[in-house]
Amino acid sequence: MFDDKKRLPLVAILRGLTAAEAPMVGRVLMDEGFSMLEVPLNRPGAVQAIGTLATMAPADVLVGGGTMLNTGHVDQVAAAGGRLFVAPDCKPEVVAHARLAGMLCAPGVATPTEAFAALDAGAHALKLFPAEMVGTAGLKAMATVLPAGTPLWPVGGVTPASMAAWRAAGATGFGIGSALYSPGVTETELARRAREFVAAWREAA
Secondary structure, eight states, X not given: OOOTTXXXXXXXXXXXXXXXXXXXXXXXHHHTTOOEEEEETTSTTHXXXXXXXXXXXXXXXXXXXXXXXXXHHHHHHHHTTOOEEEOSSOOHHHHHHXXXXXXXXXXXXXXXXXXXXXXXXXXXXXXXXXXXXXXXXXXXXXXXXXXXXXXXXXXXXXXXXXXXXXXXXXXXXXXXXXXXXXXXXXXXXXXXXXXXXXXXXXXXX
């Protein structure tokens, strides 16, 4: 399901997205090359926004939920057409449930213990969160003990300017939040931000 070589490994974190705003936001981000769109569930209307994005997304674009804390969240997102599972934590039973639902699974980890538990449960990628706490040195150390090729995606405070340092430490992708999207952002501004992140990724890669 996940091919790091073919899919741009940048997850757009769309916290606070509404179903009304979703068509514009989804179209702009997909036009700029984003193929993973995450709507965190800890804001009203998240599931409805996921449904709207899932309806308009082509087959190669993964839409799903963030802050998915239990199996009920997985079922809600799956029912809305979501195929991406992202969480701030690692609950093996929830990761396994999402995997069985056919989702690309990226649970949150901050230690090697959590990382190996997530992989044992079937995680496809590891969300390093909060990235500011783990740091590039922590990521580099963790990468030395994880299976070769494990996708590692820092999340939290990522900017275009910081991506090169993270890449040098072993990051293979990123989750990008308020530096990319915030409720009410204009179409022009969203497109500009998206282009900056895609360009920074390509330059760092």
